[in-house]
Amino acid sequence: MIANGYYSQDVHGPYELHDIGNLELEEGGTIRGCKLAYATFGELNGAKDNAVLIPTWYSGTNKIIEQVFIGEGRALDPGKYFIVVVNQIGNGLSTSPHNTPAPAGMANFPHVRIGDDVRAQHKLLTEKFGLESLALVVGGSMGAQQTYEWAVRHPDMVKRAAPIAGTARNTLHDFLFTETLVDAITSDPGFNKGFYTSPEDVRAGLLRHAKMWAVMGWSTEFFQENRHKALGFSSLDDFVVNFMFAYFGVMDPNDLLCMAWKWQRGDVSRHTGGDLRAALGRIKAKTFVMPMSSDMFFPPADCQAEWRLIPDAEFRPIETIDGHLALFGADPGAIRQIDKNLGELLAARVPAGPL
Amino acid sequence: MIANGYYSQDVHGPYELHDIGNLELEEGGTIRGCKLAYATFGELNGAKDNAVLIPTWYSGTNKIIEQVFIGEGRALDPGKYFIVVVNQIGNGLSTSPHNTPAPAGMANFPHVRIGDDVRAQHKLLTEKFGLESLALVVGGSMGAQQTYEWAVRHPDMVKRAAPIAGTARNTLHDFLFTETLVDAITSDPGFNKGFYTSPEDVRAGLLRHAKMWAVMGWSTEFFQENRHKALGFSSLDDFVVNFMFAYFGVMDPNDLLCMAWKWQRGDVSRHTGGDLRAALGRIKAKTFVMPMSSDMFFPPADCQAEWRLIPDAEFRPIETIDGHLALFGADPGAIRQIDKNLGELLAARVPAGPL
Numbered sequence: 206m207i208a209n210g211y212y213s214q215d216v217h218g219p220y221e222l223h224d225i226g227n228l229e230l231e232e233g234g235t236i237r238g239c240k241l242a243y244a245t246f247g248e249l250n251g252a253k254d255n256a257v258l259i260p261t262w263y264s265g266t267n268k269i270i271e272q273v274f275i276g277e278g279r280a281l282d283p284g285k286y287f288i289v290v291v292n293q294i295g296n297g298l299s300t301s302p303h304n305t306p307a308p309a310g311m312a313n314f315p316h317v318r319i320g321d322d323v324r325a326q327h328k329l330l331t332e333k334f335g336l337e338s339l340a341l342v343v344g345g346s347m348g349a350q351q352t353y354e355w356a357v358r359h360p361d362m363v364k365r366a367a368p369i370a371g372t373a374r375n376t377l378h379d380f381l382f383t384e385t386l387v388d389a390i391t392s393d394p395g396f397n398k399g400f401y402t403s404p405e406d407v408r409a410g411l412l413r414h415a416k417m418w419a420v421m422g423w424s425t426e427f428f429q430e431n432r433h434k435a436l437g438f439s440s441l442d443d444f445v446v447n448f449m450f451a452y453f454g455v456m457d458p459n460d461l462l463c464m465a466w467k468w469q470r471g472d473v474s475r476h477t478g479g480d481l482r483a484a485l486g487r488i489k490a491k492t493f494v495m496p497m498s499s500d501m502f503f504p505p506a507d508c509q510a511e512w513r514l515i516p517d518a519e520f521r522p523i524e525t526i527d528g529h530l531a532l533f534g535a536d537p538g539a540i541r542q543i544d545k546n547l548g549e550l551l552a553a554r555v556p557a558g559p560l
Numbered sequence: 561m562i563a564n565g566y567y568s569q570d571v572h573g574p575y576e577l578h579d580i581g582n583l584e585l586e587e588g589g590t591i592r593g594c595k596l597a598y599a600t601f602g603e604l605n606g607a608k609d610n611a612v613l614i615p616t617w618y619s620g621t622n623k624i625i626e627q628v629f630i631g632e633g634r635a636l637d638p639g640k641y642f643i644v645v646v647n648q649i650g651n652g653l654s655t656s657p658h659n660t661p662a663p664a665g666m667a668n669f670p671h672v673r674i675g676d677d678v679r680a681q682h683k684l685l686t687e688k689f690g691l692e693s694l695a696l697v698v699g700g701s702m703g704a705q706q707t708y709e710w711a712v713r714h715p716d717m718v719k720r721a722a723p724i725a726g727t728a729r730n731t732l733h734d735f736l737f738t739e740t741l742v743d744a745i746t747s748d749p750g751f752n753k754g755f756y757t758s759p760e761d762v763r764a765g766l767l768r769h770a771k772m773w774a775v776m777g778w779s780t781e782f783f784q785e786n787r788h789k790a791l792g793f794s795s796l797d798d799f800v801v802n803f804m805f806a807y808f809g810v811m812d813p814n815d816l817l818c819m820a821w822k823w824q825r826g827d828v829s830r831h832t833g834g835d836l837r838a839a840l841g842r843i844k845a846k847t848f849v850m851p852m853s854s855d856m857f858f859p860p861a862d863c864q865a866e867w868r869l870i871p872d873a874e875f876r877p878i879e880t881i882d883g884h885l886a887l888f889g890a891d892p893g894a895i896r897q898i899d900k901n902l903g904e905l906l907a908a909r910v911p912a913g914p915l
Contacts, residue, residue, distance in 0.1 A: 376784060392764060392768060416743065417740050417772075420776075425732075425733035
């Protein structure tokens with residue numbers, strides 16, 4: 206375990222912790238007493254058919270999800286829906302390398318897959334809340350990976366799905382990009398094979414990681430049109446240090462690496478012997494596929510190719526120059542489009558299913 | 561100086577060396593006895609109006625330029641044109657950090673700008689060959705940066721210009737991408753602030769640099785369509801190690817950094833107090849602007865925005881999924897398009913100018 210004040214109720218709360226017991230992982234390891242951190246908004250109705258699940262993205266927690274997606278009068282309105290935001294394993298709030306006691310923590314933390322997260326979340330939702338149906342699963346980036354995994358793994362339970370800026374099976378190109386992020390951190394001598402004394406020992410690696418996010422996360426148009434200045438930064442350097450590094454530099458390196466390993470290997474076709482068409486063909490949810498138009502590593506074409514394989518799906522790209530990081534919510538136009546799409550998706554009638 | 565058998569006549573020859581004397585640099589340093597390595601193809605005609613200049617890109621030498629662009633029956637046919645390929649300063653064949661004696665070499669090598677290269681090349685072409693006119697200047701990537709610099713700096717001398725996959729003023733986004741390449745090298749402890757004993761001390765940094773090129777240099781479609789396998793590599797790893805790292809890993813780190821610094825700061829608007837419209841408005845050359853359609857760091861939109869500012873220019877994007885590295889010539893379709901465009905450009909009538 207390693208102290209890190211960033212992962213706290215002060216910064217990300219309020220959130221609850223639920224112990225789902227031991228979680229045996231697809232890769233063979235076990236997380237003992239796996240705790241999921243989650244936040245809920247709104248009330249579950251009597252029919253238990255108004256639940257919405259939102260899993261988190263790389264580096265994200267329930268807090269940014271709340272800020273970006275949830276609000277009165279919005280599509281995800283706590284007045285209408287019971288919204289559960291679940292922090293993914295390894296994100297620093299749920300069980301993660303940095304908050305797991307030795308010897309299982311830090312670089313000894315076992316490899317986790319997207320499927321492990323979905324099994325853990327299923328346990329939380331069924332055991333804790335008695336849910337048998339989800340009106341919607343929606344998530345961005347790694348949250349989209351989890352959304353696809355949910356829709357393929359539990360086709361009768363997931364009524365609607367909205368994968369935003371993410372794919373069902375990661376591409377080689379995206380795998381390689383993520384590998385360069387991993388390299389940025391692990392190549393720092395202060396990383397010490399994952400057994401650093403303090404995250405600050407890995408400051409240089411985290412800065413490189415932040416810069417690479419600045420390159421691939423936004424877009425050339427973002428900088429050409431001085432969006433970074435509009436966000437309150439006086440120069441490229443100022444933006445890289447005081448926005449990108451300020452954001453990522455406080456996080457735990459092993460936590461980021463745990464998520465990166467998982468991200469690289471997101472693949473619903475593991476359920477069907479590598480046959481992506483068969484896997485996506487299982488989805489019964491009405492699905493809106495929503496890439497960001499300027500996304501450099503989950504680009505629209507990759508998302509569109511998957512959309513064609515989903516039985517009841519619409520392709521709804523979000524027009525923005527904020528690239529992948531339009532997920533941060535800084536482009537109000539992108540948020541409006543997402544809200545509009547989610548509103549239409551939630552209004553759409555879906556088959557009753559087994560309930 | 562540091563021994564490196566890669567930069568040799570065996571690998572890149574035949575090429576000649578020409579000493580242009582001392583080169584005082586825009587940033588204030590001086591290269592003493594600056595030598596330009598160049599290769600020529602074909603013969604200069606009596607009217608001296610059939611000369612074509614091709615400057616090199618980041619990491620490139622006269623050899624790859626010859627392989628990709630020059631040949632009998634092609635647009636750049638040595639039977640018709642006198643073609644001069646000049647290696648940029650810092651590329652390892654011309655004066656560079658690794659071949660400059662102490663104390664001026666290695667990390668003490670002064671900062672060089674695109675404008676310095678063009679002044680040095682102008683000296684070579686006028687002093688050595690007595691050229692007063694260039695039928696065409698054509699180059700890819702940093703070669704495009706030099707092409708733009710030539711066309712703005714010597715508007716009467718350059719009759720035609722073909723900047724391929726490059727811009728006249730580098731974008732913030734591209735600057736930042738290049739910065740991450742620089743970081744990959746300089747963060748290797750073996751780099752030792754530029755005073756390594758052997759390039760192999762920087763192996764890990766060069767491998768990271770190669771991986772980042774693999775991400776930004778090609779495209780997601782390139783990997784989706786298994787172009788790396790078509791090129792003879794069995795997997796992503798095989799491609800990264802035995803193509804990308806095999807290519808970059810033999811180069812001198814300080815040489816790469818010299819070029820990267822120059823690349824980051826390419827900007828013809830330095831001639832006009834930052835006014836890009838005024839700078840590009842000076843161009844008298846008939847110009848074909850040729851971005852690669854899938855280029856991730858000199859993307860078509862950035863090139864198109866500059867094209868609009870050039871008086872007599874056509875926008876001729878090259879359709880390819882090989883991204884920026886279609887410059888390597890592995891996509892025959894891209895090469896066919898480039899050849900066709902260059903053929904049309906060379907056939908176009910241009911104003912007689914002062915000659």
